[in-house]
Amino acid sequence: MLELTNEQLNWLVERIPNHELSPKGARPPMDKYNVMQAIFSILDNGAKQKDSLRECGSKSTVHRWFQIWTHASTLERIMHDAG
Secondary structure, three states: OOOOOHHHHHHHHHOOOOOOOOOOOOOOOOOHHHHHHHHHHHHHHHHHHOOHHHHOOOHHHHHHHHHHHHHOOHHHHHHHHHO
16 A cells, blocks of 8 residues: 655645636635645545545546646656656
């Protein structure tokens, strides 16, 4: 089972840029720490734990942030930094 420490999760989250808020106003973005926890939970356990992810956010929100960070090469840069 893959479990990251708080220190490891904080290291990852520090490298994710903050989301720019819309000048028109919008719902605040989901906490990056919670999104990363959910992503690693899904990677470790698959969709089997989707119900327990509610505390980290909805699976569609987690997926959306994963896609945003993937398309922006954010996750690739983090992996390179960890190199």
